[in-house]
Every structure is written in structure tokens, then in C-alpha cells.
Amino acid sequence: MTAFVASRRRPFLQRLADASEPWLYTAPALILIVAVMLVPLVLGVSYAFRDIKLLNPFGGGFVGLKHFEALATDQAFRTALVNTLWWTGASVLIQFVFGLILALLLNQPFRGRAIAQALCFLPWAVPSFLTGLDWAWLFNPVIGPLPHWFVALGLMETPQSILSDPDLAMWGPIAANVWWGIPFFAITLLAALQAIPKDLYEAAAIDGAGPIERFRSITLPFLAPTIAITILLRTVWISNFADLIVVMTNGGPADRTQIVASYIFTTAFRRLDFGYASAIALVLLVLLLAYSMLIVLLRQSLLKRG
Amino acid sequence: MAAIDIKSARKAYGAVNVLHGVDLAIGDGEFVVLVGPSGCGKSTLLRMIAGLEEITSGEIAIGGRRVNDLQPKDRDIAMVFQSYALYPHMTVAENMSYSLKLRRTPKERIAAAITAAAGKLGLDQLTERRPKALSGGQRQRVAMGRAIVRSPKAFLFDEPLSNLDARLREQMRVEIKRLHKDLGATSIYVTHDQIEAMTLADRIVAMNGGVVQQVGSPLDLYDRPANLFVAGFIGSPAMNMIPATYRLANGTGVAEVAGGHRLPLAGSFPVPDGTAVVIGVRPEHVTVSPPGSGGLRTGVDLVEPTGFGSILHLAPFGQPIKAFSLDRSLGRDGAAVDVTFDPARLHVFAEADGRRMDPAG
Amino acid sequence: MRRNPVLTVLHRLAIGLYIAFALFPLYWLLKVSVTPNDLLYSEGVRLWPSRTSFEHYAFVIANSEFPRFFLNSFIVSGSTAVIVTIVAAVAGYALSRFAFRGKYWITALMLLTQMFPLVMLIAPMFKILSPLGLTNSLTGLIVVYTAFNVPFATFLMQSFFDGIPRDLEEAAMIDGATRFVAFRQIILPLTLPGIAATLGFVFTAAWSELLFALMLISGNAAATFPVGLLSFVSKFSVDFGQMMAAGILALIPAALFFLLIQRYLVQGLTAGAVKG
Known part of the structure; x- marks a missing residue:
């Protein structure tokens, strides 16, 4: 019966149905993304060219490139840009190195591995602002142990908070971020490690390769694509990630921990200048896009070579 | 049971032709083996018959009905995959009965069909097991069982024995031949193993580079190979x-x-x-x-x-x-x-x- | 292969050290939450207070609005996790199984969304949601969280599907299933670990989100617990003990969920697309 009906169906409709099937499956996701993310983004981009201040109800007019001209001479923005490089570079690098070490450690079979793995990954479940509060406490000389440990180790003369020291303040949020973000790297790298065929290592061992040589010639090449994509995603996320800084230092002392993302936050919600905030955000978005393109191109040329 | 007609069937991915106009008439109840080296287009042709690959141009008819635009489910064919493709979360009985359930066959009929197929394939004791708990040969049998419970118009085999060891392969080869003798079903069998082709086929279709090189009985191909490719491919040790x-x-x-x-x-x-x-x-x-x-x-x-x-x-x-x-x-x-x-x-x-x-x- | 005992000891030691590093900050939260107020500063740097009490917990549970925040967070995170997982499963399936023209652009769009400075979206979003009555409502929060989590969840689900052989659904389609039935009856049951991982991942993310909750919600009725937690700060005095007690309580469901699913996260990513 079904066969009879189907044979009478017009091939054109059939073909249309076949072609639209993937779109049907992706439609809910696409509609959500476009409506809730893309439309506000376009609106947000338009704010960058308008005078939008909550305190000025008569604003809203187009001001052209005025915000961007202001941005070009904005010393605070330049500081924030440099700080962002520090913040992102240090966070990603340290997270990656420790994430890789942790993944390698967890990739060895041992008793209690399941529990150890769960505990190692636990910080990822902690809300970011709670992480920030917690670490701010740990760095506090009155209610946290870390300054006293630093003194005991001879790193510090008297117990004081590094968060209020202009030269060291950035390392506070970075430490919190590293603690919080290592699990993400460890999870993805562990997954990639477990996908490497075991017989490759056996073959290399038989060929006489030592552990370091095996790591260099098998593990690293296999991990490279994962490393590239994970570093790309994390870099983008972390440069946009203001929670820890807002909670721990609020950009201070003296703007020494102000990154672009927290500067946008401050401009928008403390100074209520949404136009200017959008202009900064747009610049950040363009920089991140350029960076991503670079990584993607790099990865493609790596894949082609390999 | 049905005859299968293939008329200048062509397959292209973009500008790349993988199958250049194949013509083939397969008789009702015939056992046809598509043989050739990997990449010769034999699997693509089989998958086009199954409905898993679109037909770029040309026509395929099963039982006299054009099937180009039919979904696999409407073509009434059964297929045995190289990987067996058993559903890991279902028991042997559930694997075999899945197609019947989808066709809303009454429960008693399903049970009878499963019992019959399991008996025929020596799976009686295993019907409640999951595929994971079966040996390679047993999985192969379940894959066969899944195909025969349906009595479809045609059986398609995609290198069904290539994951088995030599002894088991020989044994299953005989079983497939016996099953075909019993059921008399139209069968299309893809393999790169010329011995399988020779021993099983009523007719062999030798393919290379997306082109049919020769169609004929096994002895035809052995005695009068149409060209150097067929001459070199059929027979061991090689000509x-x-x-x-x-x-x-x-x-x-x-x-x-x-x-x-x-x-x-x-x-x-x-x-x-x-x-x-x-x-x-x-x-x-x-x-x-x-x-x-x-x-x-x-x-x-x-x-x-x-x-x-x-x-x-x-x-x-x-x-x-x-x-x-x-x-x-x-x-x-x-x-x-x-x-x-x-x-x-x-x-x-x-x-x-x-x-x-x-x-x- | 027999392993060098020295290496084995070093390996266990390193694991132990990392666990200590991972757990110590959590331990500190716990310590503060059970320290009575009068000892908070005087014994601030001690590893364990000389006297413990659960007064902060009792207060948070009995006298604050925290139970309501908790419930709100549950509704928002639970709904978000379920909706995102469904949407991402279907979209991830399409990206994994179909070769179609728009695939490249969909992937690019989803990657692009990962780069938005989210702060930039808040004001426009408020402007769009407010006429729809979706500000100050849990529904609005669910919609926003769902959209934000769909891209990454879709990549995640795609990688899980990539790990399941295509043969299975082809077999099902030949057995008489439509593509959708094959998806639902054959593929989906096999992706359960992946679904669990995605659920947990999204739940944790939504559970922790502060920025949008803070901006889109005013007043306690629809506040989620991160917002509520901040209310311990902004009121007349900052009560850190209560705040940490609330924080610990709030941590429990997210941590439990995460502990249960992290195994599947690794399993699923092993199978699929992170490498490609």
C-alpha cells in the first residue's frame, strides 16, 4: 500500500523534501541563534554608531564614527587592550600546560581513577563568580591562608593581598581562572588521548622509541588538531570573560587589571554609556575574528602538511 | 521475489564520476555477484539499488517498478552489511524482528518468523543475547537472519564475509549458497574476493573503474575473460x-x-x-x-x-x-x-x- | 609491560597534588560557611575554626529567600538543559549525517556566536525582550540561556553522533524506518551517554550564569540563586558566612550533576569531532 502511494508521489516534491530535511533538523537551533543572538548583535553594532546613554533620554541619534575616534585616543582602552593580552595569554597558556599534564596523568590506568578524575574536574562545576569570591578570600591576608604561605615560602615580606598590589594584581584573577579552567582542557585532551590507537605506542616501543620520543612523534601530532581548536575556543572565551575580574578586583587597583571585557562592562553598567560600550565591543569582536581566522588558516595548513 | 533492471545508471559526486552508465538485468531468483577491486563502484551500485545513494542519472527498477525516487524503506529489499550493523541495544530477537515491527506485523507472525529464522541459522539458544555477547560468526548469522525474516523482494549483500576468518568464511559461504537454494530469492552480492564470486554466483559482474568489464557465468569469466582486467582478476594463482x-x-x-x-x-x-x-x-x-x-x-x-x-x-x-x-x-x-x-x-x-x-x- | 615503581609513586603523588589543588578552594568555602560570625576574622587564617556551627545554613534555609532562588534556578537550568539538549541533538544529527550546502555556513555562524562579547548584547536584548514581557520572567531567561548554549551543545552532540556508525541507521532505513524513526529508535538510544553529558554541561552553565540573570531580572520573585547570592552583599551588611553557606548549598546540585556526567563527556568527545 505504502509503495503504491509513494510511487505516485511527484519526484519534484520528493526531491524538495529530501533537500529540506537537513534544514528542518537545524531550524530550531538556527531560529534561536538568529532571534536571540544575531538580531541583538546587529542592534548592538548599530549602537556603536549612535549616542545611547541611559541618563540622556534625548539621545539615540547617529553620531557616525565619533565613538571610534574617542576610542583611538582613549588611554584606558589602550591599557585594557594590553591587559587583555596578558590576561588571556597567561590564562590560556597555564591552563593548557596543566590541562595537558593532568590529561596525561589521568590517561594512565590506576585504581580509583574514576573518582580521581571526577574530583580533578570538579572546579569546572563551580559558578564563576563563586570562584572569584572564593579566590578573593584565599588571597585576603585576614581571612585567607595564601599570603601567609607566601611569607613562609619567602616570596613576600609581610602578608598582604596581591589583589591590591598594582604589579601583582593581575595574577589573582589569573590564578582563579587557571583553577577553574584546567578541567576544560583536561577533558578535551583526555578524550583526544583516549582516541589514539594503542598499537601505535606498542609499534613505536618495539621500534625502540623511548617515552619522550613516543610523546613527540605520536601523542603530539595526534593531539595537535584538538589543541588548536581548544586553544582557539578558550582564547575567545577568556578574552570575553569578565566575571572573575569584576568580582575580584573590579579592574583595580588603578586599572591594572582592567581588561577590555570588564571595561565594556564598566562603561555600560556603571557609566551607562551603551553607545561607547558597543563601539569597544565591536573592536574586540573584530580582533577576535581576525585571531580566529589566523588560527583556522594555520590549522588548515598544518592538516594539509600532515 | 522480483527481477531488478538497471538502465544506464550513473553516479557522480560533483564532477567526479564513480559509476559510468551501468546496464544490468537481473532475473527473478538469480544470484548475481558484483566483483572488483576496492573503489571500482560495486558498493556504490549496490547502495544505489538499496536507496542509500541517490541515482545521478539512469533508472533502477525492482519488480518492474521504477524505484529511483523511493526511500529505502519503500523498496522492500533486505541488506546484509559488512559491519553487520546490528543494533547494539537490542537482543538478537529484537534485531531480527525490528523490520516486522515497523511493518506492524501481528505478534504471533513475528514470533513464528523469528523461530523459523533462528532455527534455520542455528541461533535458537541465542535469541535473548545482545550483539556484544556474540562471536563474529554468530553476529554474521544474526545479520542474515534479520534479512530473511522479511521475505523481501531481493537480498543485497555488501561484503558480508570479509570480517570473518578464513575457515568461518568458507563455512558461511556454503550457508549462503544453501539459503539461496532454499529461498530462491533474488540476490546481489558485492565482494572483492574472486573465489566468493566464483563459488556463489549464477552470474558474475566484474567491475573496474566504475565500468562493467564483463557479465557472465563464473565459468564464462574463467574460460573466456573479455579483457586483461577480468583475466587477471579471476582465478588464483593469477593468470x-x-x-x-x-x-x-x-x-x-x-x-x-x-x-x-x-x-x-x-x-x-x-x-x-x-x-x-x-x-x-x-x-x-x-x-x-x-x-x-x-x-x-x-x-x-x-x-x-x-x-x-x-x-x-x-x-x-x-x-x-x-x-x-x-x-x-x-x-x-x-x-x-x-x-x-x-x-x-x-x-x-x-x-x-x-x-x-x-x-x- | 611492568612499570617503574618510582614512576608509579611520582604519578600517584602528582595526581594527589592536583586533587589537593582542585579541592582546597572548595574546602575553604566550606570552612568559612561553618565558622561562627565572631570567629570569622579572629580565626580567619586558621585551617579549621576552633568552634563550628551550622547557624548560617539554618538561617539561609529558614529565614532568607534562598529556597525560592534555588527553586527558580532549578526551573531555569532544568528547562534550559532539556530544551538545549533536544534542539542540539537534532541539529547535531543533521551536521553529522547530512552533506548539504549550508552546513559550512551553519558551522561558521555557530563558531561566530562563541566570539560575541556578551556584554554587548545585554542592552539590545533588553530592548527586544521587554515589549514581549520576557524581562523579569523565568521564561525570558530560559529563552536567552537556551540560545546561548545551543551552539556549543550542537558541536558536542555532533561529535557524539560522529562516533556512531552510519551503517546502523542505513540498516534501519532498509528495515523499513524513515530517517526520523531511525534517528529516534536506533541512534538516540545509543547516544544516551552523549545526551547525559550535554544535559549536565548545559545545566551547569545555566546554573552558574550571573550576568544576564542580573540584567534581565529585577526583584526577588524571578531571581536565580547567583543573583540572590549577590543580595547578601548589597543589603545592609555583608554576611560572608551566610553567603558561603548559600554558595555551598548552591554548589551541591551542579557538582553532583557534573560528577555524574563528566565520564560521558570524555567518552563522547573521544568518539568524535574535537579532532576534526
Whole structure:
């Protein structure tokens, strides 16, 4: 019966149905993304060219490139840009190195591995602002142990908070971020490690390769694509990630921990200048896009070579 | 049961042609084997018949009905996959009954069909197991069972035995042949193993590079390969290919091989004297005799005993050839033997296009 | 292969050290939450207070609005996790199984969304949601969280599907299933670990989100617990003990969920697309 009906169906409709099937499956996701993310983004981009201040109800007019001209001479923005490089570079690098070490450690079979793995990954479940509060406490000389440990180790003369020291303040949020973000790297790298065929290592061992040589010639090449994509995603996320800084230092002392993302936050919600905030955000978005393109191109040329 | 008609079926991915216009008529109840090296398009053709690949152009009909635009589920065919594709979360019985459930077959009929199929395949004790708890051979049987419970119009097999070890493969080959004898179902079987093709097929379709090279009974392909590809692909050990020049002497053809030796052929061929040809001769048709029996004297370079006989590596005119001999006494390294060729057993191919040539008259 | 005992000891030691590093900050939260107020500063740097009490917990549970925040967070995170997982499963399936023209652009769009400075979206979003009555409502929060989590969840699900052989659904389609039935009856049951991982991942993310909750919600009725937690700060005095007690309580469901699913996260990513 079904066969009879189907044979009478017009091939054109059939073909249309076949072609639209993937779109049907992706439609809910696409509609959500476009409506809730893309439309506000376009609106947000338009704010960058308008005078939008909550305190000025008569604003809203187009001001052209005025915000961007202001941005070009904005010393605070330049500081924030440099700080962002520090913040992102240090966070990603340290997270990656420790994430890789942790993944390698967890990739060895041992008793209690399941529990150890769960505990190692636990910080990822902690809300970011709670992480920030917690670490701010740990760095506090009155209610946290870390300054006293630093003194005991001879790193510090008297117990004081590094968060209020202009030269060291950035390392506070970075430490919190590293603690919080290592699990993400460890999870993805562990997954990639477990996908490497075991017989490759056996073959290399038989060929006489030592552990370091095996790591260099098998593990690293296999991990490279994962490393590239994970570093790309994390870099983008972390440069946009203001929670820890807002909670721990609020950009201070003296703007020494102000990154672009927290500067946008401050401009928008403390100074209520949404136009200017959008202009900064747009610049950040363009920089991140350029960076991503670079990584993607790099990865493609790596894949082609390999 | 149904006949399957394929008319100039073509498959292209973008600008890349993987199948160049295949024409094939498969009779009701026939067992057809598509054979060829990997990448020859045999699996693509099978998947086009199943409805898993779109047909770029041309037409495929099952039981007289054009199926180009039908979903796989509406084509009423069953397929056995190379990986078996058993549903890991279902028991053997559930695997086999899934298609019947989708067709809303009454429960009693399903139970009866499962019992019958399980009995036929020796799976009676295993129906409540999951695929994970089965051996490779048992999984293969379940895959077969899943196909036969439905009594579909046709069975498609996509290299079903290539994941089994040699002994099991031989055993399953026999079972598939017996099943086909019992059920008489139209079957299309894809393999790269020419022995499977020879032993199972009513007709073999030899393919290479997306083009059908020859269609015929197994013995047809063995006795009269249509071109160099089929000649080299069918038969084990493979046919010897000897480059030669065609000469006409006293009204009959001879092949002049390296060193000026002349091998008489079965007649004259419709090509001019001096044409470059390739002479094909199967190892089992190279006659080897003790020295002094007459023929070309040559030394035995290497011996591969198979138990049943020996494969001798020889070089009667400078060119290495293999001969298969049942006489064990000849199979000694360094021994001298005499080699003769039966003109009727020599295949002649044009060197230019690899086509078979037959003697005139 | 026999392993060098020295290496084995070093390996266990390193694991132990990392666990200590991972757990110590959590331990500190716990310590503060059970320290009575009068000892908070005087014994601030001690590893364990001389006297413990659960007064902060009792207060948070009995006298604050925290139970309501908790419930709100549950509704928002639970709904978000379920909706995102469904949407991402279907979209991830399409990206994994179909070769179609728009695939490249969909992937690019989803990657692009990962780069937005989210702060930039808040004001426009408020402007769009407010006429729809979706500000100050849990529904609005669910919609926003769902959209934000769909891209990454889709990549995640795609990688899980990539790990399941295509043969299975082809077999099902030949057995008489439509593509959708094959998806639902054959593929989906096999992706359960992946679904669990995605659920947990999204739940944790939504559970922790502060920025949008803070901007889109005013007043306690629809506040989620991160917002509520901040209310311990902004009121007349900052009560850190209560705040940490609330924080610990709030950590429990997210941590439990995460502990249960992290195994599947690794398993699923092993199978699929992170490498490609």
C-alpha cells in the first residue's frame, strides 16, 4: 500500500523534501541563534554608531564614527587592550600546560581513577563568580591562608593581598581562572588521548622509541588538531570573560587589571554609556575574528602538511 | 521475489564520476555477484539499488517498478552489511524482528518468523543475547537472519564475509549458497574476493573503474575473460601475462615471445602480422613435464607447495611465469623441467586496448 | 609491560597534588560557611575554626529567600538543559549525517556566536525582550540561556553522533524506518551517554550564569540563586558566612550533576569531532 502511494508521489516534491530535511533538523537551533543572538548583535553594532546613554533620554541619534575616534585616543582602552593580552595569554597558556599534564596523568590506568578524575574536574562545576569570591578570600591576608604561605615560602615580606598590589594584581584573577579552567582542557585532551590507537605506542616501543620520543612523534601530532581548536575556543572565551575580574578586583587597583571585557562592562553598567560600550565591543569582536581566522588558516595548513 | 533492471545508471559526486552508465538485468531468483577491486563502484551500485545513494542519472527498477525516487524503506529489499550493523541495544530477537515491527506485523507472525529464522541459522539458544555477547560468526548469522525474516523482494549483500576468518568464511559461504537454494530469492552480492564470486554466483559482474568489464557465468569469466582486467582478476594463482607479437605463419597464428620463441595459437586472428598482443595462460594450463619430454627446457626457480599440488616459478623465455603442477616430483628448486602450452588454452588480448581476441572461423 | 615503581609513586603523588589543588578552594568555602560570625576574622587564617556551627545554613534555609532562588534556578537550568539538549541533538544529527550546502555556513555562524562579547548584547536584548514581557520572567531567561548554549551543545552532540556508525541507521532505513524513526529508535538510544553529558554541561552553565540573570531580572520573585547570592552583599551588611553557606548549598546540585556526567563527556568527545 505504502509503495503504491509513494510511487505516485511527484519526484519534484520528493526531491524538495529530501533537500529540506537537513534544514528542518537545524531550524530550531538556527531560529534561536538568529532571534536571540544575531538580531541583538546587529542592534548592538548599530549602537556603536549612535549616542545611547541611559541618563540622556534625548539621545539615540547617529553620531557616525565619533565613538571610534574617542576610542583611538582613549588611554584606558589602550591599557585594557594590553591587559587583555596578558590576561588571556597567561590564562590560556597555564591552563593548557596543566590541562595537558593532568590529561596525561589521568590517561594512565590506576585504581580509583574514576573518582580521581571526577574530583580533578570538579572546579569546572563551580559558578564563576563563586570562584572569584572564593579566590578573593584565599588571597585576603585576614581571612585567607595564601599570603601567609607566601611569607613562609619567602616570596613576600609581610602578608598582604596581591589583589591590591598594582604589579601583582593581575595574577589573582589569573590564578582563579587557571583553577577553574584546567578541567576544560583536561577533558578535551583526555578524550583526544583516549582516541589514539594503542598499537601505535606498542609499534613505536618495539621500534625502540623511548617515552619522550613516543610523546613527540605520536601523542603530539595526534593531539595537535584538538589543541588548536581548544586553544582557539578558550582564547575567545577568556578574552570575553569578565566575571572573575569584576568580582575580584573590579579592574583595580588603578586599572591594572582592567581588561577590555570588564571595561565594556564598566562603561555600560556603571557609566551607562551603551553607545561607547558597543563601539569597544565591536573592536574586540573584530580582533577576535581576525585571531580566529589566523588560527583556522594555520590549522588548515598544518592538516594539509600532515 | 522480483527481477531488478538497471538502465544506464550513473553516479557522480560533483564532477567526479564513480559509476559510468551501468546496464544490468537481473532475473527473478538469480544470484548475481558484483566483483572488483576496492573503489571500482560495486558498493556504490549496490547502495544505489538499496536507496542509500541517490541515482545521478539512469533508472533502477525492482519488480518492474521504477524505484529511483523511493526511500529505502519503500523498496522492500533486505541488506546484509559488512559491519553487520546490528543494533547494539537490542537482543538478537529484537534485531531480527525490528523490520516486522515497523511493518506492524501481528505478534504471533513475528514470533513464528523469528523461530523459523533462528532455527534455520542455528541461533535458537541465542535469541535473548545482545550483539556484544556474540562471536563474529554468530553476529554474521544474526545479520542474515534479520534479512530473511522479511521475505523481501531481493537480498543485497555488501561484503558480508570479509570480517570473518578464513575457515568461518568458507563455512558461511556454503550457508549462503544453501539459503539461496532454499529461498530462491533474488540476490546481489558485492565482494572483492574472486573465489566468493566464483563459488556463489549464477552470474558474475566484474567491475573496474566504475565500468562493467564483463557479465557472465563464473565459468564464462574463467574460460573466456573479455579483457586483461577480468583475466587477471579471476582465478588464483593469477593468470600469466606474456607480452608477444602476433605472426601469421602458414595460415595459422603464432605468438612470438621474448627470445624469438614462437607459441602456436588456436587459429588465425583478425589482426595484421606484427600486432602487439598479450598472451594469457593460467598456471594450471601450463603443462610441466620431466626433462626430455619435449618443449621448452627451463629451470625451477622457486616452489610453493600447496599440498594439493605445487606452484612452480619458471622462466622459460626469460619472462617469469607460474605453473601449477600436481606432480610433486617436479617441484624441486633448481630442477630442470620441460614446458608446453596447449594452443586452445592460450588467451590472446590486444595490447592496445586489452580486449580479448578470438580466432577467426 | 611492568612499570617503574618510582614512576608509579611520582604519578600517584602528582595526581594527589592536583586533587589537593582542585579541592582546597572548595574546602575553604566550606570552612568559612561553618565558622561562627565572631570567629570569622579572629580565626580567619586558621585551617579549621576552633568552634563550628551550622547557624548560617539554618538561617539561609529558614529565614532568607534562598529556597525560592534555588527553586527558580532549578526551573531555569532544568528547562534550559532539556530544551538545549533536544534542539542540539537534532541539529547535531543533521551536521553529522547530512552533506548539504549550508552546513559550512551553519558551522561558521555557530563558531561566530562563541566570539560575541556578551556584554554587548545585554542592552539590545533588553530592548527586544521587554515589549514581549520576557524581562523579569523565568521564561525570558530560559529563552536567552537556551540560545546561548545551543551552539556549543550542537558541536558536542555532533561529535557524539560522529562516533556512531552510519551503517546502523542505513540498516534501519532498509528495515523499513524513515530517517526520523531511525534517528529516534536506533541512534538516540545509543547516544544516551552523549545526551547525559550535554544535559549536565548545559545545566551547569545555566546554573552558574550571573550576568544576564542580573540584567534581565529585577526583584526577588524571578531571581536565580547567583543573583540572590549577590543580595547578601548589597543589603545592609555583608554576611560572608551566610553567603558561603548559600554558595555551598548552591554548589551541591551542579557538582553532583557534573560528577555524574563528566565520564560521558570524555567518552563522547573521544568518539568524535574535537579532532576534526
